[in-house]
Amino acid sequence: MVxxxxxxxxxxxxxxxxxxxxxxxxxxxxxAIAAATPRLATVGDLSSRKQRSLWGDAWRRLLKNKLxxxxxxxxxxxxxxxxxxxxxxxxxxxxxxxxxxxKYGPSWEWPFGxxxxxxDLFSRVIYGARVSLVVGVxxxxxxxxxxxxxxxxxxxxxxxxxxxxxxxxxxxYAVPQLLLVLLFVNWRGPxxxxxxLAIGLIGWVTEARLVRGxxxxxxxxxxxxxxxxxxxGGSSIIMKHILPNSLTPIIVALTFGIPTAIxxxxxxxxxxxxxxxxxxxxxxxVGEGSRAGYIQxxxxxxxxxxxxxxxxxxxxxFLGDGLRDALDPKGND
Amino acid sequence: xxxxxxxxxxxxxxxxxxxxxxxFIMVRxxxxxxxxxSDKVSPEQIAQLERLYGLDKPVHVQFGxxxxxxxxxxxGVSYHARPQTVNQIIGRTFPVSLHLGLLATLFALGIGLVLxxxxxxxxxxxxxxxxxxxxxxxxSMPSFVLGFLLILLFVVYLPKQGLxxxxxxxxxxxxxxxxxxxxxxxxxxxxxxxxxxxxxxxxVIRSDFVRTARxxxxxxxxxxxxxxxxxxxxxxxxxxxxxFAAVGTGSFFVEQVFNIPGMxxxxxxxxxxxDQPMILAVVLLYGVFLAAMNLIVDLVYGMIDPRIRx
Numbered sequence: 188m189v190x191x192x193x194x195x196x197x198x199x200x201x202x203x204x205x206x207x208x209x210x211x212x213x214x215x216x217x218x219a220i221a222a223a224t225p226r227l228a229t230v231g232d233l234s235s236r237k238q239r240s241l242w243g244d245a246w247r248r249l250l251k252n253k254l255x256x257x258x259x260x261x262x263x264x265x266x267x268x269x270x271x272x273x274x275x276x277x278x279x280x281x282x283x284x285x286x287x288x289x290k291y292g293p294s295w296e297w298p299f300g301x302x303x304x305x306x307d308l309f310s311r312v313i314y315g316a317r318v319s320l321v322v323g324v325x326x327x328x329x330x331x332x333x334x335x336x337x338x339x340x341x342x343x344x345x346x347x348x349x350x351x352x353x354x355x356x357x358x359x360y361a362v363p364q365l366l367l368v369l370l371f372v373n374w375r376g377p378x379x380x381x382x383x384l385a386i387g388l389i390g391w392v393t394e395a396r397l398v399r400g401x402x403x404x405x406x407x408x409x410x411x412x413x414x415x416x417x418x419x420g421g422s423s424i425i426m427k428h429i430l431p432n433s434l435t436p437i438i439v440a441l442t443f444g445i446p447t448a449i450x451x452x453x454x455x456x457x458x459x460x461x462x463x464x465x466x467x468x469x470x471x472x473v474g475e476g477s478r479a480g481y482i483q484x485x486x487x488x489x490x491x492x493x494x495x496x497x498x499x500x501x502x503x504x505f506l507g508d509g510l511r512d513a514l515d516p517k518g519n520d
Numbered sequence: 521x522x523x524x525x526x527x528x529x530x531x532x533x534x535x536x537x538x539x540x541x542x543x544f545i546m547v548r549x550x551x552x553x554x555x556x557x558s559d560k561v562s563p564e565q566i567a568q569l570e571r572l573y574g575l576d577k578p579v580h581v582q583f584g585x586x587x588x589x590x591x592x593x594x595x596g597v598s599y600h601a602r603p604q605t606v607n608q609i610i611g612r613t614f615p616v617s618l619h620l621g622l623l624a625t626l627f628a629l630g631i632g633l634v635l636x637x638x639x640x641x642x643x644x645x646x647x648x649x650x651x652x653x654x655x656x657x658x659x660s661m662p663s664f665v666l667g668f669l670l671i672l673l674f675v676v677y678l679p680k681q682g683l684x685x686x687x688x689x690x691x692x693x694x695x696x697x698x699x700x701x702x703x704x705x706x707x708x709x710x711x712x713x714x715x716x717x718x719x720x721x722x723x724v725i726r727s728d729f730v731r732t733a734r735x736x737x738x739x740x741x742x743x744x745x746x747x748x749x750x751x752x753x754x755x756x757x758x759x760x761x762x763x764f765a766a767v768g769t770g771s772f773f774v775e776q777v778f779n780i781p782g783m784x785x786x787x788x789x790x791x792x793x794x795d796q797p798m799i800l801a802v803v804l805l806y807g808v809f810l811a812a813m814n815l816i817v818d819l820v821y822g823m824i825d826p827r828i829r830x
Contacts, residue, residue: 354538504659
């Protein structure tokens with residue numbers, strides 16, 4: 188691998204995947220770096236080696252990590268189940284099989300048993316995956332859309348802009364997120380849209396902090412200075428030079444952010460302010476199954492939704508952990 | 521050091537004020553009156569209650585009055601549990617949450633340190649792999665999922681197999697009631713502490729002064745206990761502050777799952793019924809607690825590692 192001390196700058200300069208096409212500005216940058224720092228004269232030797240992209244390397248490293256492969260499998264499986272829920276589930280989301288069968292335990296015909304309203308729990312858990320997936324992905328999209336620009340602006344421009352933006356972030360960060368989400372959902376009423384809006388509109392602060400930290404560190408790098416010297420504009424430096432080099436922590440945060448959003452939705456639905464019944468969500472199912480008396484008499488109503496949440500969290504964490512190691516250029520092959 | 525501390529405290533005041541204002545505005549923005557709890561309460565009664573608690577006044581007047589009273593230690597009367605004051609309720613529930621939080625932190629710290637140390641010493645051995653798998657398993661399980669799994673195992677399944685440990689759900693009276701919630705709440709911090717301890721120790725084990733200590737003939741245990749552990753603990757200490765602040769102010773879910781009469785459980789109820797004085801008091805308590813913890817951690821950090829200057 189590249190020497191660790193210069194890994195960021197050489198990695199960016201000779202890696203086509205990162206510089207994305209590379210205009211004249213980048214070629215000048217490359218020369219400027221080489222001229223300015225004799226230490227980086229190794230760039231030539233490195234590129235004579237067989238070209239391997241960062242993403243190719245990362246993918247190979249990821250597949251070598253057993254836990255990460257398990258995580259990836261769980262995540263893919265979970266996504267497929269969520270997308271094709273109507274094809275997989277034997278019953279509709281809120282179809283009543285037979286009210287007389289209420290709380291009937293697992294059997295061959297109904298593998299997860301029947302819930303208190305006589306509905307097939309297997310189908311409801313499958314449909315619950317959709318709610319989780321939608322909330323997880325949309326909330327994370329919102330978090331990226333707000334957090335990345337705010338963090339980038341604060342980190343790149345620094346000074347007063349940074350202080351003001353970070354004070355706002357500090358305040359939102361200090362209030363328990365669950366409270367804000369709860370108040371937001373209370374204000375707008377329960378429902379899927381409000382839940383992901385609430386999670387996204389409040390969760391971006393963590394992302395902003397992360398991106399700001401990256402920008403603070405990277406804007407002092409030699410290749411950024413070199414780009415400034417040759418007259419590349421601010422927005423171009425942010426988009427073409429700093430952002431591509433901050434992608435790794437952003438991707439890792441994304442893989443950890445999705446399960447956090449899924450968990451928040453489950454928690455909200457569990458305490459009864461999440462989705463509207465009879466829509467099925469894992470959290471709502473846990474809430475139903477954990478009512479007094481049910482835990483002892485029909486534990487299957489609690490067990491399967493709890494396992495679904497746990498397994499999904501596990502899958503995303505395994506994958507996120509593996510991705511972090513795989514994308515680290517200092518990691519050994 | 522003193523300047524650093526003063527600076528932090530000075531910054532702390534506007535932050536807490538802003539937190540209070542943000543929470544206040546958000547609670548006020550939520551439609552519906554906190555006194556509109558059932559159809560039996562007539563609109564006249566609601567209006568009367570709102571006048572009694574000053575809710576008919578302009579928002580900035582209400583906020584000013586709230587802050588003025590709060591500075592004097594009066595956090596008002598709970599709307600939901602009136603005539604109890606917020607101070608009485610927090611005085612009753614906060615110690616329970618703090619107790620659980622302390623137990624969970626100690627549990628996480630004790631086992632996490634041992635697990636992390638063993639993994640570092642036997643790097644890439646079976647202990648290391650088992651502990652890494654266990655850590656990631658604990659880390660990714662939300663406390664309420666783990667709580668329910670513990671209940672299903674120890675309260676429902678094992679007693680049916682004739683293995684009854686006498687665990688029960690609900691209550692906080694006997695030490696037996698403390699065990700399962702402590703595990704559920706402490707598992708995630710345990711995993712974090714174990715992983716940080718491991719990576720920090722591995723870094724220290726490779727350093728020159730450890731080689732010197734071995735070279736001068738110190739026993740392996742002496743090297744680990746006297747030299748490695750002490751130096752490896754520095755990054756772990758930074759973790760304890762936020763962990764303790766988070767679990768000490770009450771985990772909503774663990775308290776809900778195990779039916780513990782702590783502040784977290786009360787907080788969820790007060791949010792659902794828009795009990796504004798309760799909500800504000802808990803949020804402020806959390807904010808002050810977290811800030812104080814972080815300050816203490818920063819100061820302790822400076823004492824342990826003389827290279828750090830403020």
